Amino acid sequence: xxxLVHSPVPQLLAIPTGSPPLKNINFIFFSxxxxxxxxNKRPIYKTIYxxxxxxxxxxxxxxxxxxxxxxxxxxQWEKFxxxxxxxxxxxxxxxxxxxxxGMNRVSLSKDEKDAIYxxxxxxxxxxxxxxxxxQVWLTATAAILVITILSTLFVRLxxxxxxxxxxxxxSIIGExxxxxxxxxxxxxxxxxxxxxxxxxxxxxxxxxxTNNTEAKKELVLNSVKMNKLVVPxxxxxxxxxxxxxxxxxxxxxxxxxxxxxxxxxxxxxxxxEVFIDVAExxxxxxxxxxxxxxxxxxxxSFNVSAYRDDMEKTxxxxxxxxxxxxxxxxxxxxxxxxxxxTNGQITKETVxxxxxxxxxxxxxxxxxxxxxxxxxxxxxxxxVQFESSPxxxxxxxxxxxxxxxxxxxDSVMTSVSVLSSTNYHRENNIIYITKx
Amino acid sequence: MNTDxxxxxxxxxxxxLSFSLVYNTYVEVLYAYGxxxxxxxxxxxxxxxxxxYNIYVKKSELKKVKNPTAYLFKSYKYRLIDLARKEAKIETxxxxxxxxxxxxxxxxxxxxxxxxxxLKNKVKKLLECLSGQQREAxxxxxxxxxxxxxxxxxxxxxxxxxxxxxYRSMEKIRQxxxxxxxxxxxxxxxxxxxx
Numbered sequence: 001x002x003x004l005v006h007s008p009v010p011q012l013l014a015i016p017t018g019s020p021p022l023k024n025i026n027f028i029f030f031s032x033x034x035x036x037x038x039x040n041k042r043p044i045y046k047t048i049y050x051x052x053x054x055x056x057x058x059x060x061x062x063x064x065x066x067x068x069x070x071x072x073x074x075x076q077w078e079k080f081x082x083x084x085x086x087x088x089x090x091x092x093x094x095x096x097x098x099x100x101x102g103m104n105r106v107s108l109s110k111d112e113k114d115a116i117y118x119x120x121x122x123x124x125x126x127x128x129x130x131x132x133x134x135q136v137w138l139t140a141t142a143a144i145l146v147i148t149i150l151s152t153l154f155v156r157l158x159x160x161x162x163x164x165x166x167x168x169x170x171s172i173i174g175e176x177x178x179x180x181x182x183x184x185x186x187x188x189x190x191x192x193x194x195x196x197x198x199x200x201x202x203x204x205x206x207x208x209x210t211n212n213t214e215a216k217k218e219l220v221l222n223s224v225k226m227n228k229l230v231v232p233x234x235x236x237x238x239x240x241x242x243x244x245x246x247x248x249x250x251x252x253x254x255x256x257x258x259x260x261x262x263x264x265x266x267x268x269x270x271x272x273e274v275f276i277d278v279a280e281x282x283x284x285x286x287x288x289x290x291x292x293x294x295x296x297x298x299x300x301s302f303n304v305s306a307y308r309d310d311m312e313k314t315x316x317x318x319x320x321x322x323x324x325x326x327x328x329x330x331x332x333x334x335x336x337x338x339x340x341x342t343n344g345q346i347t348k349e350t351v352x353x354x355x356x357x358x359x360x361x362x363x364x365x366x367x368x369x370x371x372x373x374x375x376x377x378x379x380x381x382x383x384v385q386f387e388s389s390p391x392x393x394x395x396x397x398x399x400x401x402x403x404x405x406x407x408x409x410d411s412v413m414t415s416v417s418v419l420s421s422t423n424y425h426r427e428n429n430i431i432y433i434t435k436x
Numbered sequence: 437m438n439t440d441x442x443x444x445x446x447x448x449x450x451x452x453l454s455f456s457l458v459y460n461t462y463v464e465v466l467y468a469y470g471x472x473x474x475x476x477x478x479x480x481x482x483x484x485x486x487x488x489y490n491i492y493v494k495k496s497e498l499k500k501v502k503n504p505t506a507y508l509f510k511s512y513k514y515r516l517i518d519l520a521r522k523e524a525k526i527e528t529x530x531x532x533x534x535x536x537x538x539x540x541x542x543x544x545x546x547x548x549x550x551x552x553x554x555l556k557n558k559v560k561k562l563l564e565c566l567s568g569q570q571r572e573a574x575x576x577x578x579x580x581x582x583x584x585x586x587x588x589x590x591x592x593x594x595x596x597x598x599x600x601x602x603y604r605s606m607e608k609i610r611q612x613x614x615x616x617x618x619x620x621x622x623x624x625x626x627x628x629x630x631x
Contacts, residue, residue, distance in 0.1 A: 106468035
């Protein structure tokens, strides 16, 4: 390392621009010649007169020192300064001048700066508004739990009575997203699949699709290429892979999987949230690839939430053993642990797993969860957004409890508006809550 | 202005004024950094928006932040990569560091024009031989005044590797200089002069 930092006395000092006596030059070069024979190949000069700061400013050693400022360099130059008090002023002047040097200075016009700033503030105001909205909504969460049960009971009772009343309970979910269907892509083919379907892979790339309304459908997938299952916001699905691994797929998720696992490993790609119950096969490790991390498992069940849009990505392990690999590190997980990846940083903690996997049963479970998180999840499930006027009084910021994800958002909303004495109206995917 | 003090004020008081001070201090350097990583103008602006939105909304989490500059640059780089990934233009952090460029500028009034050009060219030439990542590290050290630990977080390599990266950069520059001034040249001159 010593060879990296050289005597700070600049090499070019040997030839001042004036015209020093010829003998002097001779002497200097001679000393250069001698010193190159030494172990340290670089020439070392001791005392040479310097007239101004230019010698320092354009000297490579000086420039390197200013750029890198390693401890070693600092020491050497400090020493030089002490040994050459007559050069101190020149050196300081050179440092001052060098400081005028900048890298990658780009200027933005005031308009550009202001435009970004106001966009930020606008988003912040929206966020603050959403907070109001959340709180209204929260006072209603406990109610929704009861109300969804009540309303379904009510509908059932009516049905039992043979009444036509409310039999046509319109579903907002269907209306908010009429076009986006769950799609299965397989080697150029596109297959539309109804919501809440079970997709089951069988031998020879056959696939069986079951759902509560339609009859079973059987198809043959492309056996060579990867298949892609796209579940849009507002929809959910389950997928049984060829090896018996079961995947619950949450809204707004995309899963890439092969028709059969023929290689040494079983690998799938996920963008979004899934709960995976991996079929045990110690010889073929199961690997889940996501945007920022890979999860390697040997027979276990766990939940992965890795939406590209979310800055935090989480893995929650229910049972078994998995290792999580990011670009930087690998970490092993034990059951009931949660690994969170934010900005490349991994944090691990013990959690109540039910909170993270309850969505697979059509229930959202929260324990002192920030309201923003709850709304995000609910919004994803129903593919709606909530807006409220800011004059609605605020309540707590976190919330605990269970929320049943009923199919009929409309009846839920009607009850909510009655109970919280608010009105609501819908515009496309946004539900506005206002004071009565 | 002491950026740390300003940041502390922002964390403590959480008002729009201190927020706008933080914003104005960092917006240009962040933008320039993104541009020199090779991202396009719009993407850089979007990422800046997201980063500042996040620090405002997540104020309570910022208490842990030791160095605001390092924190902002790190979040910003991640956001840039995330946004670029959505457009499927970039795969890893390395691939954007590789293309990191350095523009040397010299402020007026401190050095005269001729000197300024000389210095600029000299520094440019010295840094020319460095890799993208080495240039990025030099930038972080010189322009942002960050330490090895902080640079390591932004570059996503360990602090020891940053140290090595720096030493290798210096070594490279040194070799480059040596190539420009071959050691046998003075020998010739000495021989010539002695005749």
